Amino acid sequence: MLKDKILLVLILISFIVGLILGEDTLGGGKHDYLYHVKYFENFHLNFKETFLNYGSDQINDNVRNSPIFYIFFSLFLNLGLDTFGLKIINLFLLLPIFYFLNKCIDLKYPNTPLIIKLYFFSLLLLSPTIRTLFSWPYPLLWALAFFIISIYFYLKFEISINENKKMNFAYLNIICLASAAYFTPNFSVFSIYFFYRFYLNYKNSFKTLKIVFLNIFLSLPAIIFIISKDFYLFDSNVKYVSDIQKYNITNKIIIITSIIFIFILPLISNIQKIKEDSIFSNLISYKSFFLIAFFIINIYFFNFSENVGGGIIFRISNLLFDNSYFIFLIFGFSLLIFYFLRLYNINNILLFSLLIIYNIQYEIYYKYFDPLIILLLFFLIKYEEKKFIKIDLIIKKYVLLYIVFLMLNFMKGYIDYY
Numbered sequence: 001m002l003k004d005k006i007l008l009v010l011i012l013i014s015f016i017v018g019l020i021l022g023e024d025t026l027g028g029g030k031h032d033y034l035y036h037v038k039y040f041e042n043f044h045l046n047f048k049e050t051f052l053n054y055g056s057d058q059i060n061d062n063v064r065n066s067p068i069f070y071i072f073f074s075l076f077l078n079l080g081l082d083t084f085g086l087k088i089i090n091l092f093l094l095l096p097i098f099y100f101l102n103k104c105i106d107l108k109y110p111n112t113p114l115i116i117k118l119y120f121f122s123l124l125l126l127s128p129t130i131r132t133l134f135s136w137p138y139p140l141l142w143a144l145a146f147f148i149i150s151i152y153f154y155l156k157f158e159i160s161i162n163e164n165k166k167m168n169f170a171y172l173n174i175i176c177l178a179s180a181a182y183f184t185p186n187f188s189v190f191s192i193y194f195f196y197r198f199y200l201n202y203k204n205s206f207k208t209l210k211i212v213f214l215n216i217f218l219s220l221p222a223i224i225f226i227i228s229k230d231f232y233l234f235d236s237n238v239k240y241v242s243d244i245q246k247y248n249i250t251n252k253i254i255i256i257t258s259i260i261f262i263f264i265l266p267l268i269s270n271i272q273k274i275k276e277d278s279i280f281s282n283l284i285s286y287k288s289f290f291l292i293a294f295f296i297i298n299i300y301f302f303n304f305s306e307n308v309g310g311g312i313i314f315r316i317s318n319l320l321f322d323n324s325y326f327i328f329l330i331f332g333f334s335l336l337i338f339y340f341l342r343l344y345n346i347n348n349i350l351l352f353s354l355l356i357i358y359n360i361q362y363e364i365y366y367k368y369f370d371p372l373i374i375l376l377l378f379f380l381i382k383y384e385e386k387k388f389i390k391i392d393l394i395i396k397k398y399v400l401l402y403i404v405f406l407m408l409n410f411m412k413g414y415i416d417y418y
Contacts (some may be wrong), residue, residue: 001115007399008118015125019091022135025409026367029132036070036138037083043067043074066222068182069139090137097124097145100152107155108379109391119395123374126402128409129367140367143184147372150176151379154194157201170198170211178218185222186368189354191215193380196350245362250297251304252356254331255364258313260355261334262405263373266397267389268337287344291335299328309365312408342384351376374398 017023024030042050054067073086081089098121105112105120124130133141150173157169173194181188195211202208245251304310306318317326338344359368378389 004115004119008122011122011125011399015131018131019135024132024136025128025406026132027409029136029138032138033136036065039067039070040073040077040083040086043071044077047071047074065139066182066185069142072142073137086137087135090141091134093141093145094134097148100149104148104152104155104379105391107152107159112391116392116395119399120378120391123395123398123402124371126399126406127371128406129370131406132367139183143180143187144372146176146180146183147187147190148375150174150180150190150194151375154197155379157198166201167207167210171214174211174214174218178215181219182222186358186360188219188222189357191219193350193354196347245303245305248301248303249356250299250301252359252364253298254302254327255304255310255314256352256355256359256369257334258327258330259311259364259366259369260352260373261330261337262312262401263369263377264334264337264341266394266401267341267377269397287339291339295332295335298331299324302328304364308363311364311366343381345382345384347382351380 018025022030039050039054051067051071073089076086076089101121101124102117105117130141153169153173153176157166157173160166160169174191177187177191177194181191195215198211199208202211302324304314304324313330314324314327317324320326355369355373378391383389
């Protein structure tokens, strides 16, 4: 117990020191903040002109973010705060994140001891994405906060037996997810997942129709803005690539699978012991042939560029072997691991498909998936065994993973990948 307390205190201290020093373990958080900080000032000084020209070449923009974050922060400039004050406002986001995470744990994993919850909270304090975005404000952090709240209301929806309350929880989930999407449009794809879960409960009823109309009503302003500007869906690449590369879905499938593989490593020990005589019977099935075909098709069409992200495994593959063979190996191994973890079901395949759409832009950076995948694994993924994830047994493994991951992010600045 004393060792647990010492470790948790050290993690907290490291987070505080990172805030003081302006930590940027992502490698681009400070750059992004300094580039986009002008929007706070622009909306503060001339709201109408900035909004009308946002994302256009008239003011030499290169953005793929919703203007909501910049508009929101500009309101504090109107109150007399400076950019340092905005960082303090950003820091207060810790309170709702931890509060609703605690509520989610209580709903999904009842009677979880406080020390285990603190370990779960420490994952966020170790997350390179979270640490960087608290030092250098960015809309993704605010979107994550609202996404966590939307998960909370979904979990309340799942366990509620009162039909009126159940419907209200569905509405609150939709509103919070829409708020997340207005900060970072990528999160809008998860409305498909939650609608699927709501539909399973309400089927073809009037309640389902009301959920559809609420989603449309909340999303309409964003859809109109995005279509009218066209700076987010198709016109937002940092680096020019051909359409063959840009719209090659196999790139996303392999890269994102390799990122998921890292986050799922602690679960590998949870694979139930399989008798030797059943391994072959499990592998020799129509599912195995589908996985083999899926694997071959994806590696055949893979053509991801080396200087637009790709995650740690893609980087290692090119750094050590100067080719993509290593990431292909991890991709194939991941498909097997998912198979033996019994993760292939409609719910999980839908979530994985949405992760592909979620990263609609060509560039793939793990900051968009950390700690998003952790939230999905602990709260939304459906496991064949109801108590597959025993949070008290698995959480320390995730803390160790994040410590290693954070160290690698500190070291990457000293590595020449190209």
